[in-house]
Amino acid sequence: MLFKSRKWLPVCLILLLAEIVLSLENGLARTPPMGWLTWTRFGCNTDCENDPNYCLSEKLIMQMADQMVSGGYLEAGYEYVCIDDCWLAGERDIFHKLQPDKTRFPRGMKYLADYVHSKGLKLGIYEDFGTKTCAGFPGSEFYMELDAQTFAEWGIDLLKFDTCHSDAHDNKYGYPAMSIYLNQTGRPILFSCEWPYGELQQNLPSDYAPVRQYCNIWRNYWDVEDSFNSVKSIVDIYGKNNSLFQKFTGPGGFFDPDMILAGGFGMSHYQQRAQMAMWAMFSAPLFMSNDLRDIPAEAKSLLLNPLLIAVDQDPFGIMATKLWEFNNLQLWVKPISPQGSAAVVFFNTYNFGSGTPVSVQADSFGLTDQRGYNVTEVFTNNYLGILKPSSVLKFRVNPTDAYMIVCKLLA
Ligand SMILES: *[C@@H]1O[C@H](CO)[C@@H](O)[C@H](O)[C@H]1NC(C)=O
Ligand SMILES: *[C@@H]1O[C@H](CO)[C@@H](O)[C@H](O)[C@H]1NC(C)=O
Ligand SMILES: CC(=O)N[C@H]1CO[C@H](CO)[C@@H](O)[C@@H]1O
Numbered sequence: 152m153l154f155k156s157r158k159w160l161p162v163c164l165i166l167l168l169a170e171i172v173l174s175l176e177n178g179l180a181r182t183p184p185m186g187w188l189t190w191t192r193f194g195c196n197t198d199c200e201n202d203p204n205y206c207l208s209e210k211l212i213m214q215m216a217d218q219m220v221s222g223g224y225l226e227a228g229y230e231y232v233c234i235d236d237c238w239l240a241g242e243r244d245i246f247h248k249l250q251p252d253k254t255r256f257p258r259g260m261k262y263l264a265d266y267v268h269s270k271g272l273k274l275g276i277y278e279d280f281g282t283k284t285c286a287g288f289p290g291s292e293f294y295m296e297l298d299a300q301t302f303a304e305w306g307i308d309l310l311k312f313d314t315c316h317s318d319a320h321d322n323k324y325g326y327p328a329m330s331i332y333l334n335q336t337g338r339p340i341l342f343s344c345e346w347p348y349g350e351l352q353q354n355l356p357s358d359y360a361p362v363r364q365y366c367n368i369w370r371n372y373w374d375v376e377d378s379f380n381s382v383k384s385i386v387d388i389y390g391k392n393n394s395l396f397q398k399f400t401g402p403g404g405f406f407d408p409d410m411i412l413a414g415g416f417g418m419s420h421y422q423q424r425a426q427m428a429m430w431a432m433f434s435a436p437l438f439m440s441n442d443l444r445d446i447p448a449e450a451k452s453l454l455l456n457p458l459l460i461a462v463d464q465d466p467f468g469i470m471a472t473k474l475w476e477f478n479n480l481q482l483w484v485k486p487i488s489p490q491g492s493a494a495v496v497f498f499n500t501y502n503f504g505s506g507t508p509v510s511v512q513a514d515s516f517g518l519t520d521q522r523g524y525n526v527t528e529v530f531t532n533n534y535l536g537i538l539k540p541s542s543v544l545k546f547r548v549n550p551t552d553a554y555m556i557v558c559k560l561l562a
Contacts, residue, residue: 173364174403177334179341180367181402182464183436184309186231186275187215187224191377191410191440195237195286199255207237208255209263216267218443225271227455228464231309231341232267233275233438239288247294248301249278264306275309275341276302280325280349281317290316295325296332303336310340314349322346323361330365343407343436347371359399368407368436375409377417379551382426383500385409389433390473390481400434400470407436414441414450421552424453424530428496428553431463432471432483458529458557462487462494471496474516480507480548484516491520491560494529499548506547509554514540522561529555537561 189207199206216232219225240250251260260276267274278298279290291298291312302310312329314322326346333340344366347357351371362369372388375381385408389396396406408430413423430437439454446454453459462485471485471494479501485494495516499507518524519540526535526544538544538558548554 172360172399174401175330175342175363175365175367176403177339177342177367179339179403180405180436182466182468183405183434184231184341184368185229185437185460185464186233186273186309186439187219187229187443188233188235188275188311188410188438188440190235191375191412192415192442193440197237197252197255206255207234209258212263213266215443216270216272219272220270222443222446222451223455224439224443227457228460229437229439229454230271231273231275231438233277233309233311235277235311236279236284236286236313237288238277239284241288243289243294247297249289249294249298260305260307264308268306273308274306275311275343276305276307277311277313279313279315279317280322280329280345281313281315283316285313285315291329292317292325295329296335299329299332299336299340302333302340303338307338307340309343311343312345314345314352317349319349319353319355322349323358327361327365341367343367344369348373359395363399363404366404368405370407370409372408375412377412377415379418379422379425379502382412382418382422382429386429386481386498386500389429389470390476393470393473397470397472400468402466402468405434405436405468406470408433410438410440411454412440413453414439414443414446419551420447420449420453421549423450425498425551425553427453427456427459428529428555429483429498431459432485432494432496434463434465434468434470434485437463453530456529458527458532459555462529462555462557465494478507480509482516487557489560489562492524493517493558495556495558497546497548497554499550499552499554502551504550506549506552508545508547510543510545512540513538513542513544513558518558520560524558524560526556526558529557
């Protein structure tokens with residue numbers, strides 16, 4: 152198919168940046184945070200007796216921290232090692248302080264944080280705004296100030312704050328309160344909120360201005376699952392709410408479409424790279440949930456792809472614009488540095504056939520500068536040469552895959 156010139160003005164995006172709303176001023180998440188999170192791969196496996204190598208334990212976290220360094224992930228930008236639900240003991244201690252499960256985390260969280268820090272990494276932990284966590288462990292409601300202090304004492308660097316067992320009407324009070332308590336500890340702790348996600352689950356509308364003001368990253372949709380359908384459903388929500396979400400995205404605060412599943416079981420290599428491409432286009436946090444001790448080579452090189460990571464980590468921190476969707480093919484364009492440059496993704500959601508042949512003129516996706524652009528294909532690192540506004544680019548997009556290029560404006 153041939154896409155005719157559809158003019159698109161990068162100027163709109165510059166205006167958009169100018170009116171960006173307040174963000175949380177803790178100095179963190181200037182670019183989308185990157186790291187690793189237990190949930191999709193290890194879930195709430197607490198059975199260390201029968202499943203010692205896969206249960207949620209101090210040993211698992213330390214092994215992942217080791218792998219983050221030796222596998223080159225830290226060097227590529229993945230710095231947070233994060234524990235999700237199910238690390239807690241069933242009860243608070245006699246002083247009402249949170250405590251980890253003693254058999255699975257025998258040396259406590261301060262020890263684990265020190266270990267993770269000694270590797271040059273940061274430690275993330277999980278709690279819940281409600282009376283209990285999603286898995287039924289003690290929640291933070293009525294103890295938020297104490298819990299913030301406890302996390303700071305332990306040396307925690309990121310808090311994922313869930314929304315189970317709470318009334319989502321209270322999120323607009325509870326999340327700001329926790330944000331302020333975290334601030335008062337004096338320790339910069341990246342605040343990952345499920346505030347709008349809680350509202351979605353209880354059919355309440357979300358106001359993203361305060362969310363951005365009190366959180367560094369925020370979930371607003373269902374958990375990602377290890378399937379292309381799940382990834383597609385998330386991309387669809389970002390497409391439907393594109394201009395709204397763009398307004399609240401930028402250094403200091405980002406929408407969180409949930410974990411990266413490259414290296415998992417449920418998606419093909421093509422689907423895994425399509426997910427990474429879209430997340431990079433959204434300026435989304437990149438938290439892998441996989442087993443870094445055992446990762447296919449293809450998935451590893453995808454996770455470490457420097458061009459892809461550079462698009463995600465672009466200092467402008469803009470969320471891509473969805474220009475069109477036609478016959479299951481979506482076109483997304485993200486302005487990146489240096490000014491006037493762009494990352495471009497063709498995302499094919501069709502799951503049949505041998506791919507979609509595309510023939511498209513560069514100015515139809517915003518490459519209108521006569522000086523031209525250096526164009527490189529992201530997954531293969533193929534340099535495609537210089538593209539002028541009238542140049543026509545021809546390629547195929549595989550079913551449930553993406554085609555991704557980076558176009559740097561020639562000075
Ligand atoms: C707390 O908030 C103030 C004002 O927004 C900010 O300057 C400071 O860096 C914050 N401190 C931490 C530890 O987040
Ligand atoms: C464009 O590519 C050429 C050849 O690889 C390189 O020398 C030049 O620095 C690039 N320019 C930009 C703006 O990226
Ligand atoms: C979170 C959010 O704002 N979601 C909206 C995205 O767009 C769909 C379809 O228009 C709405 O139904 C959602 O409320």
